Amino acid sequence: MNPLGIIIKIIRNFSAAIIFLVGLIILFSGIVLSLTVIGLIIGVPLIIIGIFIVILSIFVRGGKFKHTGNKKPQVIVFCKNCKNSNTQSSRFCSKCGKEL
Ligand SMILES: [Zn+2]
Numbered sequence: 001m002n003p004l005g006i007i008i009k010i011i012r013n014f015s016a017a018i019i020f021l022v023g024l025i026i027l028f029s030g031i032v033l034s035l036t037v038i039g040l041i042i043g044v045p046l047i048i049i050g051i052f053i054v055i056l057s058i059f060v061r062g063g064k065f066k067h068t069g070n071k072k073p074q075v076i077v078f079c080k081n082c083k084n085s086n087t088q089s090s091r092f093c094s095k096c097g098k099e100l
Helices: 003-034 039-062
Strands: 076-078 085-087
Touching: 003 039
Parallel strands: none
Antiparallel strands: 076 085
């Protein structure tokens, strides 16, 4: 594993934790506000926003918004004969059949 990947992972986990915490604070302040009659108007939307942010932080941590496919980058090899792009794993060109 390269050091840059570890740094990105730490930053992602750290930001997810902060978002999660902010979501919880909003959620609890919403619950507290809901205990009063006037606060109910502000409190209920705050609870909804808080739940949404907590769910969002779980998605950020899971890396759902990032490309999961870039863990194993596919190396493209161009055919010398027809310039067709092939994956490194393939031995023969998928277009003209010539050996790569
Ligand atoms: Zn070819």
